[in-house]
Amino acid sequence: MAINKNKTPMPSQSPGERVKNFNEVPLGYTQEQAVAEAKRCIQCKNAPCVDGCPVEIDIPAFIKMIAEGDFIGAAIKLKEKNCLPGVCGRVCPQEDQCEKVCTLARKFDPVAIGSLERFAADYEQGRGKIKIPEKTKANGKKIAVVGSGPSGLTIAGDLAKLGYKVTIFEALHKAGGVLVYGIPEFRLPKSIVQREVDYIEKLGVEIKPDYVIGKVHAVDELFEMGYDAVYVGIGAGLPMFMKIDGENLNGVYSANELLTRSNLMKAYDDSYDTPVIKAKKYAVVGGGNVAMDSARTALRLGAEKVYNVYRRSRKEMPARDEEIERAEEEGIDFRLLTNPVRIIDNGNGWVKALECIRMELGEPDESGRRRPVPVKSSEFTIDVDVVVMAIGAGANPLLTSATPDIKLNKWGYITVDEKTGMTSKKNVYAGGDIVTGSATVISAMGVARKIARVIHESFKYEK
Amino acid sequence: MYKILEKEDIAPGEKLYVLDAPDIARKAKPGQFVIIIIDEKGERIPLTIADFNREKGTITIIVQEVGKSTMQLGNIKKGEGILNVVGPLGIPTHIEKYGTVVCVGGGVGIACIYPIARGMKEAGNRVISILGARTKDFIFWEDKIKTVSDEFYITTDDGSSGKKGFVSDQLKDIIDNKEKIDLVMTIGPAIMMKVVSETTRPFNIKTVVSLNSIMVDGTGMCGSCRVEVDGKTKFACVDGPDFDAHKVNFNLLNDRQKVYLKEEKEAHKKCRLEERISGNK
Ligand SMILES: Cc1cc2nc3c(=O)[nH]c(=O)nc-3n(C[C@H](O)[C@H](O)[C@H](O)COP(=O)(O)OP(=O)(O)OC[C@H]3O[C@@H](n4cnc5c(N)ncnc54)[C@H](O)[C@@H]3O)c2cc1C
Ligand SMILES: Cc1cc2nc3c(=O)[nH]c(=O)nc-3n(C[C@H](O)[C@H](O)[C@H](O)COP(=O)(O)OP(=O)(O)OC[C@H]3O[C@@H](n4cnc5c(N)ncnc54)[C@H](O)[C@@H]3O)c2cc1C
Ligand code: SF4
Ligand code: FES
Numbered sequence: 052m053a054i055n056k057n058k059t060p061m062p063s064q065s066p067g068e069r070v071k072n073f074n075e076v077p078l079g080y081t082q083e084q085a086v087a088e089a090k091r092c093i094q095c096k097n098a099p100c101v102d103g104c105p106v107e108i109d110i111p112a113f114i115k116m117i118a119e120g121d122f123i124g125a126a127i128k129l130k131e132k133n134c135l136p137g138v139c140g141r142v143c144p145q146e147d148q149c150e151k152v153c154t155l156a157r158k159f160d161p162v163a164i165g166s167l168e169r170f171a172a173d174y175e176q177g178r179g180k181i182k183i184p185e186k187t188k189a190n191g192k193k194i195a196v197v198g199s200g201p202s203g204l205t206i207a208g209d210l211a212k213l214g215y216k217v218t219i220f221e222a223l224h225k226a227g228g229v230l231v232y233g234i235p236e237f238r239l240p241k242s243i244v245q246r247e248v249d250y251i252e253k254l255g256v257e258i259k260p261d262y263v264i265g266k267v268h269a270v271d272e273l274f275e276m277g278y279d280a281v282y283v284g285i286g287a288g289l290p291m292f293m294k295i296d297g298e299n300l301n302g303v304y305s306a307n308e309l310l311t312r313s314n315l316m317k318a319y320d321d322s323y324d325t326p327v328i329k330a331k332k333y334a335v336v337g338g339g340n341v342a343m344d345s346a347r348t349a350l351r352l353g354a355e356k357v358y359n360v361y362r363r364s365r366k367e368m369p370a371r372d373e374e375i376e377r378a379e380e381e382g383i384d385f386r387l388l389t390n391p392v393r394i395i396d397n398g399n400g401w402v403k404a405l406e407c408i409r410m411e412l413g414e415p416d417e418s419g420r421r422r423p424v425p426v427k428s429s430e431f432t433i434d435v436d437v438v439v440m441a442i443g444a445g446a447n448p449l450l451t452s453a454t455p456d457i458k459l460n461k462w463g464y465i466t467v468d469e470k471t472g473m474t475s476k477k478n479v480y481a482g483g484d485i486v487t488g489s490a491t492v493i494s495a496m497g498v499a500r501k502i503a504r505v506i507h508e509s510f511k512y513e514k
Numbered sequence: 515m516y517k518i519l520e521k522e523d524i525a526p527g528e529k530l531y532v533l534d535a536p537d538i539a540r541k542a543k544p545g546q547f548v549i550i551i552i553d554e555k556g557e558r559i560p561l562t563i564a565d566f567n568r569e570k571g572t573i574t575i576i577v578q579e580v581g582k583s584t585m586q587l588g589n590i591k592k593g594e595g596i597l598n599v600v601g602p603l604g605i606p607t608h609i610e611k612y613g614t615v616v617c618v619g620g621g622v623g624i625a626c627i628y629p630i631a632r633g634m635k636e637a638g639n640r641v642i643s644i645l646g647a648r649t650k651d652f653i654f655w656e657d658k659i660k661t662v663s664d665e666f667y668i669t670t671d672d673g674s675s676g677k678k679g680f681v682s683d684q685l686k687d688i689i690d691n692k693e694k695i696d697l698v699m700t701i702g703p704a705i706m707m708k709v710v711s712e713t714t715r716p717f718n719i720k721t722v723v724s725l726n727s728i729m730v731d732g733t734g735m736c737g738s739c740r741v742e743v744d745g746k747t748k749f750a751c752v753d754g755p756d757f758d759a760h761k762v763n764f765n766l767l768n769d770r771q772k773v774y775l776k777e778e779k780e781a782h783k784k785c786r787l788e789e790r791i792s793g794n795k
């Protein structure tokens with residue numbers, strides 16, 4: 052049987068339609084489409100895709116189950132290695148991981164592994180009955196997890212399954228970390244995150260929202276409260292600004308603020324109380340996923356014109372190709388090789404325009420990408436009402452500054468032993484973005500799995 | 515759910531709430547605040563912890579009804595609850611023995627100044643308190659604040675209580691009387707804090723303000739609360755809310771507090787309308 056060269060396309064909302072709503076853009080495979088796509092997999096013996104997966108999902112196995120129509124079996128298979136398949140199927144950069152090394156990719160499109168993962172997870176959810184794995188008997192040990200992002204949720208789930216009593220302390224009022232406050236509804240519906248959170252709770256994990264560790268409880272107090280180990284998964288949630296003139300004007304947002312108002316607080320829905328600036332013209336500065344999410348959010352808030360200002364070229368953009376393409380389809384105006392130099396006010400404390408300078412690419416820098424350098428006297432202005440800074444995030448010092456015996460590197464990220472995730476403080480572990488800096492959902496999960504095993508080992512032989 | 519244990523009208527359009535929040539009460543210090551969310555669709559509202567009782571596990575907040583959310587809160591009854599309360603947030607006011615400390619509270623800021631005055635008194639300072647409001651109806655906690663003050667003054671815009679004039683006039687009198695002042699703490703509307711700051715500046719009296727910029731998370735994650743101090747950008751929720759008054763850019767604070775004026779007015783109108791329809795006052 053000849054293999055179809057191309058991925059089975061996933062139906063999606065058309066650009067003209069989707070910019071008017073916050074609903075998810077790709078609509079998911081039907082059963083027939085999923086089976087057809089699953090049948091493209093040639094079930095390689097060496098399965099390079101598994102090596103490409105940071106959590107080593109048995110990819111050929113779950114795909115085979117889909118091909119055979121055992122969709123629930125596929126979901127269970129996925130969950131053996133990945134407790135958030137509905138999330139990962141949507142937001143993982145598969146093009147850089149499993150799909151990149153898929154054997155088919157040498158000649159054709161790779162198997163649409165991500166889309167199949169999403170299909171299986173959604174199918175199981177749609178059936179309403181989620182199988183809760185057998186729990187090991189309670190072992191009497193208590194673990195405190197700080198932060199409910201993908202890394203915190205993962206380690207909590209894993210340890211709960213092993214018989215630990217786990218409590219997650221979350222600063223915000225909803226669990227999920229970036230999955231609820233950062234990544235927009237149209238890319239990752241919040242109901243999907245909620246069902247993953249529900250699943251973790253069903254495993255016996257207690258989630259305490261509104262608990263800012265470092266404020267309401269110090270890390271040391273968690274031990275006094277009877278926790279035997281603490282996992283710190285607080286993410287990299289400190290917004291960066293460019294330190295240019297005019298950055299504190301009304302109408303300048305950090306990406307975190309725009310996205311938090313829109314996603315977590317649902318400002319796009321008029322029945323919610325949180326306000327967000329609704330203006331005609333936005334400029335979003337930066338070239339990553341966060342910038343694409345911000346730009347596409349601005350469009351959906353009703354903007355007539357949204358610019359993306361990025362200092363390098365399209366090739367160096369760190370955002371996923373798929374997201375850049377969608378942003379292009381939706382009409383985002385890309386101003387590449389362009390860097391803001393100041394924000395001009397309208398005399399009343401509000402943004403009027405963004406002054407930029409043209410850039411050209413010079414020698415490669417430490418990141419291996421060619422360094423952008425300004426072109427002399429090439430300044431020009433773009434008229435905008437809102438400027439969104441999406442130029443990266445740093446380590447939030449709130450917890451670490453209150454816990455001086457946790458050692459940090461020069462950027463304020465937590466230093467850990469690479470093999471074990473142990474910090475310099477006894478029985479305190481850390482993982483996810485607070486260790487690596489902004490990374491991916493799957494890498495935050497992968498490391499959390501590893502640390503769950505380390506924690507389990509450390510208690511195994513204890514009497 | 516955080517239960518409202520007590521509720522009291524304390525001044526026109528200003529209500530006091532005692533909330534059951536033992537973990538927050540255990541850690542609260544003067545100068546810190548909480549963020550509350552009334553219900554599923556509510557916004558995050560920062561409010562100063564005006565008092566706390568560690569034994570009873572309660573915190574007190576005093577809320578001026580200025581818009582949609584604070585008015586909606588006003589309709590929640592004793593015995594009912596608020597969906598979320600997170601805190602204590604912000605760096606506590608630095609309390610030590612300075613010598614003579616003048617605590618200046620204006621409007622609802624009177625509530626915020628009380629735990630600080632108490633803390634300063636307990637630390638062995640001579641505490642002079644100045645409370646200011648539009649009329650005598652808006653002065654509250656007079657007795658409470660008196661008990662932690664060595665000297666106590668009231669000013670009102672119309673002279674209906676205490677001296678007619680602004681808190682800054684009273685402060686100026688004290689300065690002119692050659693009283694040695696080591697620190698002035700002031701909390702109130704931005705304009706009042708600015709005037710107090712300008713009053714002490716020529717005399718080089720250390721002055722600390724508590725800034726109420728617009729906040730969302732209150733944990734340093736969004737940057738909504740940006741203020742400018744000494745020419746540098748700070749996040750009021752984690753770097754403050756207390757800052758050296760003489761270094762604060764009050765004009766920026768004032769501008770930034772108005773970001774959502776348009777949206778707020780609409781919400782306010784809608785809220786009024788709904789109240790009328792539902793027969794609530
Ligand atoms: C807009 C945006 C889009 C992204 N898109 C993608 C994508 O498409 N694909 C992808 O793989 N990755 C994406 N990422 C990156 C990815 O979301 C992160 O790498 C991942 O969420 C990191 O997980 P984490 O568990 O380390 O931390 P987070 O998800 O950041 O969660 C940390 C949690 O800890 C809480 N916390 C912080 N401090 C405290 C404290 N003191 N006490 C209690 N709780 C605390 C925070 O409130 C938060 O809920 C995106 C990120 C952003 C911001
Ligand atoms: C650290 C801090 C402590 C505060 N303590 C108190 C207090 O003890 N008692 C009290 O009555 N008020 C306090 N406030 C102000 C209070 O948060 C606002 O009055 C309230 O959020 C208004 O909401 P609203 O919907 O009723 O009014 P709106 O109509 O939405 O707004 C009225 C005005 O309140 C301010 N405001 C609106 N939203 C916010 C927000 N999310 N954060 C901060 N300010 C906002 C704006 O300047 C706005 O113009 C404090 C604010 C801060 C930042
Ligand atoms: S590499 Fe591609 S074709 Fe081979 S098993 Fe993995 S998904 Fe299937
Ligand atoms: S309120 Fe978000 S950073 Fe201060």
